[in-house]
Amino acid sequence: MPKFGLQSTIWWPRRNESGYVQHWVDLLMMNNAPLLFVITLVVCALVFLGLDFAVMKLNGLSLFYHP
Amino acid sequence: MTRKNKNFGSQSIPLRPRDGICGLYASSSRLSYSLSVVVLAILLLGVSTGVFVGAGDTVAEASGSAADGLAAAVIAPPELTAADYPTIAGVNGRVTVWLVAQLHLWFAAFVLAVPIFVFIIEAIGMRTRDKRYDEMAYEFIKISITAYSLTAILGGLLLFSLIVFYPHLFQYLSGVFGESMFYYALLFFAESAALYLYYYGWQWLQGGFRKWVHLTLGLLLNAAGTTLMFLANGWVTFMMSPAGVDPAGVFAGDTWAAMHNYLWNPINLHRFIANIAYGGSIVGAYAAFRFLSATRPEERAHYDWMGYNANFIAILALLPLPFAGYYLAAEIYAYSQQMGITLMGGIFAWLFIIQAVLIGTLFLSANYYLWCGMGRSDGAQRYNKFIKYLAIVIIASFLVWFTPHTLVLTNEELKVLGGPYHKYLGPLGIMPAKNTAVNIMILFTALSFLFYRRSNRIATVAWVKAGNTAQLALYTAGIANLLFLGVYHGYFTNTVYKVAASIPQVMTTLIVIVVSLGLDSAMYRGAREVAPLNWGRVPNRAQYALFLLAVAFTWLMGLMGYIRSGIRQHWHVTDVFRDNSLDAYTPTLGYAANVVSVGTILFMAMVIFIFWLSQVSSRKTPTEGFGNQAEGR
Amino acid sequence: MKNFLQVIAFSLLMIGFFAAFSNFGIPEIQPAPPPVQEKLDLGAMTPERFITLGEKLFNGKGTCALCHNAVGGRAPPLDRVATLASERLADSRYQGGANDVQGYLVESLVDPSAYVVAGFGKAGSGDTESPMPNAAAGSIGLSEVEVNAVVAYLQDLAGTEVTVEIPKGTEGEATGPEPVTGTARTALASAEEIIDRFGCVACHKLAGKGGEIGPDLSQIGASKDASYLRQAILDPAAEIVEGYPPIMPVTYEVELYAGELELLVQYLAALK
Numbered sequence: 020m021p022k023f024g025l026q027s028t029i030w031w032p033r034r035n036e037s038g039y040v041q042h043w044v045d046l047l048m049m050n051n052a053p054l055l056f057v058i059t060l061v062v063c064a065l066v067f068l069g070l071d072f073a074v075m076k077l078n079g080l081s082l083f084y085h086p
Numbered sequence: 087m088t089r090k091n092k093n094f095g096s097q098s099i100p101l102r103p104r105d106g107i108c109g110l111y112a113s114s115s116r117l118s119y120s121l122s123v124v125v126l127a128i129l130l131l132g133v134s135t136g137v138f139v140g141a142g143d144t145v146a147e148a149s150g151s152a153a154d155g156l157a158a159a160v161i162a163p164p165e166l167t168a169a170d171y172p173t174i175a176g177v178n179g180r181v182t183v184w185l186v187a188q189l190h191l192w193f194a195a196f197v198l199a200v201p202i203f204v205f206i207i208e209a210i211g212m213r214t215r216d217k218r219y220d221e222m223a224y225e226f227i228k229i230s231i232t233a234y235s236l237t238a239i240l241g242g243l244l245l246f247s248l249i250v251f252y253p254h255l256f257q258y259l260s261g262v263f264g265e266s267m268f269y270y271a272l273l274f275f276a277e278s279a280a281l282y283l284y285y286y287g288w289q290w291l292q293g294g295f296r297k298w299v300h301l302t303l304g305l306l307l308n309a310a311g312t313t314l315m316f317l318a319n320g321w322v323t324f325m326m327s328p329a330g331v332d333p334a335g336v337f338a339g340d341t342w343a344a345m346h347n348y349l350w351n352p353i354n355l356h357r358f359i360a361n362i363a364y365g366g367s368i369v370g371a372y373a374a375f376r377f378l379s380a381t382r383p384e385e386r387a388h389y390d391w392m393g394y395n396a397n398f399i400a401i402l403a404l405l406p407l408p409f410a411g412y413y414l415a416a417e418i419y420a421y422s423q424q425m426g427i428t429l430m431g432g433i434f435a436w437l438f439i440i441q442a443v444l445i446g447t448l449f450l451s452a453n454y455y456l457w458c459g460m461g462r463s464d465g466a467q468r469y470n471k472f473i474k475y476l477a478i479v480i481i482a483s484f485l486v487w488f489t490p491h492t493l494v495l496t497n498e499e500l501k502v503l504g505g506p507y508h509k510y511l512g513p514l515g516i517m518p519a520k521n522t523a524v525n526i527m528i529l530f531t532a533l534s535f536l537f538y539r540r541s542n543r544i545a546t547v548a549w550v551k552a553g554n555t556a557q558l559a560l561y562t563a564g565i566a567n568l569l570f571l572g573v574y575h576g577y578f579t580n581t582v583y584k585v586a587a588s589i590p591q592v593m594t595t596l597i598v599i600v601v602s603l604g605l606d607s608a609m610y611r612g613a614r615e616v617a618p619l620n621w622g623r624v625p626n627r628a629q630y631a632l633f634l635l636a637v638a639f640t641w642l643m644g645l646m647g648y649i650r651s652g653i654r655q656h657w658h659v660t661d662v663f664r665d666n667s668l669d670a671y672t673p674t675l676g677y678a679a680n681v682v683s684v685g686t687i688l689f690m691a692m693v694i695f696i697f698w699l700s701q702v703s704s705r706k707t708p709t710e711g712f713g714n715q716a717e718g719r
Numbered sequence: 720m721k722n723f724l725q726v727i728a729f730s731l732l733m734i735g736f737f738a739a740f741s742n743f744g745i746p747e748i749q750p751a752p753p754p755v756q757e758k759l760d761l762g763a764m765t766p767e768r769f770i771t772l773g774e775k776l777f778n779g780k781g782t783c784a785l786c787h788n789a790v791g792g793r794a795p796p797l798d799r800v801a802t803l804a805s806e807r808l809a810d811s812r813y814q815g816g817a818n819d820v821q822g823y824l825v826e827s828l829v830d831p832s833a834y835v836v837a838g839f840g841k842a843g844s845g846d847t848e849s850p851m852p853n854a855a856a857g858s859i860g861l862s863e864v865e866v867n868a869v870v871a872y873l874q875d876l877a878g879t880e881v882t883v884e885i886p887k888g889t890e891g892e893a894t895g896p897e898p899v900t901g902t903a904r905t906a907l908a909s910a911e912e913i914i915d916r917f918g919c920v921a922c923h924k925l926a927g928k929g930g931e932i933g934p935d936l937s938q939i940g941a942s943k944d945a946s947y948l949r950q951a952i953l954d955p956a957a958e959i960v961e962g963y964p965p966i967m968p969v970t971y972e973v974e975l976y977a978g979e980l981e982l983l984v985q986y987l988a989a990l991k
Contacts, residue, residue: 055555063563070597071571071590078586079845084579333856378722420841423850424858427785427793433750440741494746580838581792630729637730641737656753661858665753672750679741683734690730694723 161261161337163663164254171667172251179251180669181681186247188647188685189692190240192364192640194318195357197237198311199365200230201281203399205304212297222392224288229372230365231285232696238274252667255658262330262337262344263321270317273310280307312358319353320345325659326650327421335662348421352414359403359410364639366400371636372697374629379701387622393632394459394621400635401452401531405599408445408524409592416585418653425660429653430517437649437675439490442520444642446484449527451631451638453480456534458628463542465616472537479530486523491515518576521588525568525595529561532599536606543613553609557602564598567591640689644682652678754780765953766871769885773872776865781854783869794851795836800824801877807834812846821882824870828854828861910986913979917971925990933967934960940990948984 072082164170171179204223211219248256260267284303291300328335330343337344373393380386419426428434457473460466492506492515500506513519536557547553568591575587654660656670764772777783786794804820807813815833817823826833831851840846854861854869861869864886871883907913914920920929923936939948950957952975955967975983 052551052555055552056559059556059559060563063560064566067563067567067590067594067597070593071567071587074590074593075583075586078589080583080586084575084583375722375726378726419850422852423793424782424785424852431793432785433748436745436748439745440737443740444737494748582838582840630726633726633729634733637733638737641734655750657858670753674747674749675745676742676747679738683738686734687731694727 163335166666183247186244193237195361195364197234199361201307265341277310323349352417356410356414363403367635367639370396370632374632391621442488447638451634453534455631456538460541463617463619466541469537483523483527489514518572522572542619544616567594641686648678770875773868799877801874801879910982940988945988
């Protein structure tokens with residue numbers, strides 16, 4: 020168990036007596052990696068688009084070009 | 087005699103026999119060596135003071151105020167003719183200054199870089215209590231000691247060459263920067279003191295508080311070295327983008343204003359990062375050489391590990407380097423659009439195609455070393471099937487980067503082609519394509535490293551699948567964003583958008599690398615080793631990849647040094663002090679490449695000499711009958 | 720030892736590859752030599768010569784063609800700028816003080832930020848700041864006469880009237896990108912020297928002696944005036960005297976300095 024950062028015990032997997040490891044992320048996605056992929060992809064894409072928009076705005080431009 | 091380390095590590099460290107370069111200096115020349123550097127520093131002091139005063143005198147005369155001894159010296163650039171440039175029969179002043187300056191810079195980059203990563207490695211050693219890091223740091227600093235003296239010698243030679251071949255220019259520059267030259271010389275005392283204490287006191291300043299003192303010395307060494315570089319950068323960037331002078335070149339008296347010119351900080355940043363990458367590659371070449379000449383398996387293992395670390399340092403600094411370079415070029419454009427266009431759209435444009443070849447070489451050899459290195463562990467066989475795709479993408483990106491835009495054609499060829507651009511490959515020649523390509527090369531290099539990291543381990547956390555999926559999605563989104571920014575903003579908008587879009591591209595790459603590395607280290611926490619990492623089990627050709635890294639880096643630095651200087655064309659100081667020597671013309675790229683090649687060979691020869699010294703000093707020749715200590719006396 | 724030699728060989732091979740690529744793999748481009756100060760006599764400058772000077776400056780010393788070229792993207796095209804000038808003067812974004820086309824063109828050379836064409840301003844400045852440098856200062860350093868020459872060229876390019884005053888008789892300086900093959904030819908000081916240097920007597924008779932390929936010039940001043948003579952030297956093809964072959968060299972326009980041309984013309988006009 021890490022001694023720093025998130026003390027919350029829900030983040031790190033807990034090993035119960037029989038050694039079986041449970042994790043809430045697994046409970047959600049264990050059987051559906053493609054879904055996780057799509058969700059993460061969409062989230063990352065939105066984050067990146069937000070980054071693009073913010074940087075262009077800081078330069079006094081819009082994200083899309085309007086001639 | 088042993089010294090117990092109270093806090094750092096549990097083994098005692100014997101004072102080992104003086105092997106390596108250390109022994110060479112321990113014997114007799116330690117004092118004379120330090121003296122020579124001190125003498126050089128005094129010389130610098132004397133020259134800078136003398137010329138400063140001399141500049142004041144002569145210019146005061148020129149301005150007609152000789153009678154009034156209290157008049158302030160007017161420092162203005164003179165109008166020179168070809169006759170004002172002294173000649174020495176058979177010696178081309180320009181090539182001399184060029185070669186000496188470049189040699190000095192190569193060595194200076196090396197001796198500035200090594201303390202940076204040695205400091206960091208020592209700190210890591212203190213944090214992890216792993217003795218190997220401390221020993222490796224010590225070995226790295228050992229290599230740079232001889233290089234330090236060569237740097238000083240070449241610096242002195244550069245100074246003399248400038249004074250001999252370009253006296254008026256030096257007079258003007260020392261008039262502007264005399265004060266800073268004085269501090270520069272004084273700082274050498276500080277740097278030498280810090281370096282020698284840091285190096286010679288390594289075994290003495292061990293344990294507890296002493297180790298912290300030692301680390302602080304390392305910090306002071308880096309501070310002095312970095313300040314020295316920043317001062318020298320000010321002089322060189324003043325020549326490119328002068329400040330603190332009026333349009334006629336008359337100095338207003340504020341040295342800080344002249345130093346703090348437009349291109350100062352971009353060059354500071356670029357050189358700082360590039361030095362680290364360069365230092366790593368030279369140290370890697372040293373390790374590669376020692377690996378190849380190693381006889382015992384422990385030696386092989388040790389130098390293999392050292393080479394890996396050096397390559398890691400080189401790649402770590404190599405990743406952000408293109409961005410620092412782009413920032414520098416953008417600032418050149420912002421300072422003077424003409425200078426910028428000459429740089430990338432005019433006569434120097436083809437030079438960047440040569441640069442592309444070299445950077446492609448760097449990335450390919452660094453990646454190749456990583457891929458070869460994966461063979462150290464049998465567990466890497468799981469990932470072998472992915473490597474070819476990494477190779478294909480990196481090579482494809484390199485080819486895009488290497489594609490020129492405007493082709494130099496004869497009239498008939500122009501008619502046949504219908505213009506100066508290739509119909510399909512032409513669009514790959516402009517910057518958006520190249521920015522995208524380099525970002526992808528960097529991303530995939532980081533991916534190579536991710537594969538390497540896990541080659542001997544298997545993750546034991548429960549969320550492995552989720553973690554891998556997330557990483558894959560992160561990379562996919564990152565690449566998609568890079569392509570969107572590169573293609574849409576690059577080809578469907580105007581110049582202003584095109585340039586601005588490169589910033590989110592950089593940030594995307596850096597974010598993807600940092601997040602995926604973070605995710606990876608979380609995922610592999612407590613990982614199980616699948617097959618041991620056999621240090622030393624790496625093919626010899628991997629060591630040649632390290633040599634290639636060092637050679638290509640050196641050549642590239644020489645080429646970029648030429649660009650930085652050549653961009654001034656027929657100006658000593660842009661727009662202010664005209665170069666009227668016979669050598670003021672801009673040479674062809676082939677000629678410049680030849681000079682750089684000669685310089686690289688000279689530098690490599692000197693470096694090989696340094697590496698050889700490190701082996702020589704550990705050799706002992708048994709003498710029989712020479713000494714007086716015969717048996718029985 | 721073997722390792723050492725192998726490493727040396729490998730390094731030399733790689734260095735050789737980079738050098739070979741730089742010498743043979745990329746096209747050999749000869750950079751232009753540094754510009755040289757060239758004295759141009761501005762006496763008797765014709766409008767055509769002035770426009771030609773402007774064009775030479777546009778492509779040479781003025782470095783205009785570096786950005787204002789057919790490639791586009793870096794700077795607005797200038798082929799019709801003289802006709803567009805009046806529109807721009809009326810534009811609300813115009814910040815300068817010119818009232819006419821000539822004034823606008825001169826101002827755009829010395830104070831480019833007075834009006835920035837949409838889309839060509841510095842990034843983030845909203846087209847209020849121009850990346851173009853002041854052409855009359857710094858490393859370009861066009862003199863007033865040269866600025867006017869460029870303006871004349873631009874006006875001519877757009878097909879509008881050239882309103883710039885052509886300089887007469889005042890000495891000025893103009894530098895061109897002529898290579899340093901030697902010093903520029905010093906202007907000849909007398910008509911006899913010019914006739915000698917350019918070999919006029921090879922085809923024409925002067926003082927009764929010379930060739931018969933071209934018309935006899937011994938008393939040409941009696942029948943022809945200075946302006947005819949000037950044109951005959953600069954543009955021989957404009958009017959060929961009947962009975963003579965049209966073979967007079969057309970290069971005197973560029974070979975003769977303006978002052979020399981004037982000396983020659985005055986000399987011939989005096990031959991009565």
